Amino acid sequence: MNMLFEQQLRQPPEDAGVTRRTMTVTMPGAERKRRVVEEERLEIVDLSGISLNSLPNPNLNLTTICKLDLSNNNLQSIPESLIARLLNVVVLDVHSNQLKCLPHSIGCLGKLKTLNVSGNLIASLPKTLVDCRSLEELNVNFNKLMKLPDALGFELTNLKKLSVNSNKLIYLPHSISHLTNLRVLDARLNCLTSLPDDLENLIKLEVLNVSQNFHHLQTLPYSIGLLLSLVELDISYNGITTLPESIGCLKRLHKLCVDGNPLSSPPSLVFEQGLHAVKEYLSEKMNAGHQNSHKKKSWVGKLVRYGTFNGGYGYFRTTEPREDREAFMWSQYRSIDGLTSPRYTGMFSARRFFTTRGYFTR
Incomplete structure (x- = not known):
């Protein structure tokens, strides 16, 4: 596939402080603009939604790209050599393609902060992903994952948002409890049978969604009540019969979704009185239990x-x-x-x- 690059110089606003250059990428059936900020020599390249079946090999300096958007195409693979040359990429978006795997060279992306590979056919993530230690947001929704890399939590300690919904995960690796900067964990629509026991280490976690694991998830760990920053907890449509008493400790919790569970404790009468009544019921039950430790x-x-x-x-x-x-x-x-x-x-x-x-x- 041939690319035609047409370069135009434009005068930036007086208060911009930098020289901006706009480049137009003309491809069969579509046009895309690539903005170059001269001050940092970094580019934002958008090649999304143009029915790409494969990636061309243009004579470009890929080290100048800070954001690459290849989403909404028909890509089945990404060349190892291409990824290895994206040394300064911060955002990589390849969602809604036909990818079955990610190249192992993704571990070379030491500056990568956002990775979106949702809506593909990926069955496993490369172990080298944990070498992307600057990663802050990882989105692997709507794939075919059965497990995550075991060392994910040990290495990706800067991760703030982890979205793994709509996969086939049976468990989350225990290393996840080391993600002390994590604020959002979305693991709904999987086949989770349990959650890690030591969730209390997720000291910044605000949103936890493990809904719609259906009959697979029947219990919650006691440590879920020690997530002192938790604001939203969604455990709806699982097989949970009893809420951990420790949930009564969650003073910042403002949203609790429990629909679709065969809950017997707390009783339905307590739920009808609202979240405050649920937390008070659990806390009083916990206090009574501690008296008989x-x-x-x-x-x-x-x-x-x-x-x-x-x-x-x-x-x-x-x-x-x-x-x-x-x-x-x-x-x-x-x-x-x-x-x-x-x-x-x-x-x-x-x-x-x-x-x-x-x-x-x-």
Whole structure:
């Protein structure tokens, strides 16, 4: 396929501060504009929606591209050599194609922040994806994934949004609990049978959607109630019968969707009274359970039983109009010694869970 590049120089506005050059890419049946910012010598290339079956090999300097949009075409593959030359790309969008896999050379994209491969036929992600350590948003919705790379959470620590809905995932890798910058996790419409036990490390997570896993997902981990930044939780259309009592601790939770579950606890009468009643019911049930801690199976109950925390704990009621109050308070706090490596300190620090200061800054 031949490309014809027509270059035109245009005078930028006086306040722009940079020289801008607009280049028109003329291709059979379509025209696309490519904007070049001379100051940084980086280009935005848009080749979306032009019925491409394969990519040409133009004599271009691909290292000058910061955003490449190849979405809404008929691409079945992307050359390894092409991806390897996109050393300065920040955004790569290949959604709505016919891709069955991603090139292994994607690990060369050290500056990549946004990757959208949704709406393809991808059955597995290359292990080299975890080398894209600048990645902040990963969208692999509507593919055929059965699992994610095991090391995903250990390496992609800058990830803020992970969208994996409408796949065939049976589980999420345990390393996901190390994504301490993650704010949105969308894993609906999969075949998830469980969630990782140590979700409490996702200290910035605001939105969690694990709806429509249907009969596959029947329980939620106790740690889901320790996601202190959580604002929205959608667990609708699963096989869940009981909500973890720890959900009563989620003081920032404003939206809880539970439709389509065979829930017996809390009872339907409580749900009819709204979210506040649900949280109060669960918190009171948790307090009652902690008074008989020998019946508790959660690690929080064990910490209390073995004296890591002194004093009792109860529902904290106050007339002070302070939004940063925790729903529960723990008196006479005593820190846990040991396990002080950077990787595990956040995991075992009780101060993070029960301090009266919020850890997420909007």
